Amino acid sequence: MTQTFPDYRALFTRMVDELRRQSLFVIERFTLAEPLSMSDIQALERETGYELTDDLRAFYAQMNGLDLKWFLDPAISDADRASFHLEYPDMDVENSSDEYASAAIRILPLRDVLTRDWGEEVYYEPDMGFHGQSLSTEDFHASMRPFDLFSDYRASILAFREKKDPAVFLLDDHHAVWDESRGTDVRSYLNFLLATKGQSDARKRWLFEYGGYDQRVRFDQGS
Template sequence: MGNDLITPVRAAFPDYRALFTRLADDLSRTPLFVVERFSLGEPLSPADIQALERETGYELTDDLRAFYAQMNGLNLKWFLDPAISDADREAFFLEFPDMDVENSSDDYASAAIRILPLHDVLTRDWGKDVYYEPDMGFHGQPLSVTDFHASMRPFDLFSEYRTCILAFREKRNPAVFLLDDHHAVWDDSRGTDVRSYLDFLLATRGQSDARKRWLSEYGGYDQRVRFSR
């Protein structure tokens, strides 16, 4: 074939419903952990997804459509059992020194996933919850406050302190970004694609600090990273 380039074909979309169910089951079987909640939304039909896109004007990626066709939202929170002995706690942190999973509050949950139903992602009024200086721009472009809030759609509201959004460009080509410090710091996050983000959640069991270590980089909003299990 000479110098012809071969475009790689990306693997079929994984069965995330089964993968997250298995994750929750594994956490529940671990005596050191408490799984406070786990639920998966009912799948959306292609017609339901297309109707929401038409209604709101947002154009989803194929991976987002595939995800919501498996589950219309995901809710998981777990933490280290506060009733375990001091010896068990010490042994746990000696084995996993970077795993901060003791905070069980919703405000600062150490390990949680709360991916919103698609209707909430595309229509929820939450602009007042996000800090923005218009002169800073977004995606390297200046945006009005209204346009900025329209471009940043809530996606994984795993705590009040940190959350992950879908950042759109003119209601297209969304990337996942991390908002930190009560949604006040958004430009120190690198972006990633939806499949990478889901794979990362599975690999790290939804740990909040792991998201920050992976995505945070000073002025990183114009960078993109990928993750594969």
């Protein structure tokens, strides 16, 4: 039986409302783009040749992108700050730059995901292969599409196989390292963002695994 797709527009709005009610957080920006019609989504698939999953179609039918950034209020106590287990608390907490934001989500509009020219941002040597398959550099970048560019240092991508069956992977080290991430599905990824409130470091703690690109993990809201 097909699961009903959650109302992520309402869930992310509720999450940000909860952050705003607490004195620990500074919300710098929060925007949910307008939905795409299913006919517009299908037209983009035909135009680009990419076949989306049902979950991706359902997400973009709710919002054509999401932009959130928050950081911890610099005035909070050291104890409150330490409770967030940030990788670089001296930068992530007080530095409001996009590179080291405590938490951010920047899911791109669907057209950008499927057509953006960003090959120079991702390192690849063809003899490294990709999921056991040797690809040309051009085909490699066509397979790895930008999805959630939440920082200048790390990003999450949709990795397609022959323009089908995308999984979400994490890029690290200024988008250079792609083969030290496990993959997950879109719904799990969105549920994880909600559970962690988009904390930047949490994605690495969850998905990082040396040579883990052949592994797949799931995350259920509330687990």
